[in-house]
Amino acid sequence: MAAYTATVTVRLKRGVLDPEAETTKRALSRLGFELEELRTxxxxxxxxxxxxxxxxxxxxxxxxxxxxxxxxxxxxxxxxEER
Amino acid sequence: MAAYTATVTVRLKRGVLDPEAETTKRALSRLGFELEELRTxxxxxxxxxxxxxxxxxxxxxxxxxxxxxxxxxxxxxxxxEER
Structure with missing residues (x-):
């Protein structure tokens, strides 16, 4: 047996509404940041x-x-990754 | 100007309690999975x-x-990363 760290990244499929991302994007824009898109x-x-x-x-x-x-x-x- | 995708990864500092991780770890163990530690x-x-x-x-x-x-x-x- 060997020791590993597995990293699982879970993201919404394209086209599925991401309210958290929308809210974060608006807040960043209000702070004056320029960005096009944001995904969580x-x-x-x-x-x-x-x-x-x-x-x-x-x-x-x-x-x-x-x-x-x-x-x-x-x-x-x-x-x-092996630890 | 060039087009980039910036990826920001935010994680709790070591030692800060991570209730979501604890709950997820317990649920995975109950499903029969073997794991030592889990961080979100x-x-x-x-x-x-x-x-x-x-x-x-x-x-x-x-x-x-x-x-x-x-x-x-x-x-x-x-x-x-450049897009």
């Missing part, structure tokens, strides 16, 4: 032990499928 | 135009300082 994403950094990096990625993807992401409105990606 | 972070992807990548990073850091992060409890990092 949630990131989960998970320390785990696994047989291989492939096993670690598979487990992180399963965590996303079962809990961290809602497949109807979210896309996700999982990457792992 | 917020990610903002900002499309903007700037004179240079240095100018784009500076603007993203300013956005973090003034709105996206609370310097008392958060650490943040800003990276930019």
């Amino acid at each position: 994403a949630d990131r989960f950094e998970i320390d785990l032990e696994a047989e291989s990096s492939e096993a670690a990625v598979r487990r992180a993807e399963e965590m996303a499928e079962r809990l961290l992401a809602n497949p109807t409105i979210h896309d996700y990606e999982a990457v792992v | 972070a917020d990610r903002f992807e900002i499309d903007l135009e700037a004179e240079s990548s240095e100018a784009a990073v500076r603007r993203a850091e300013e956005m973090a300082e003034r709105l996206l992060a609370n310097p008392t409890i958060h650490d943040y990092e800003a990276v930019v």
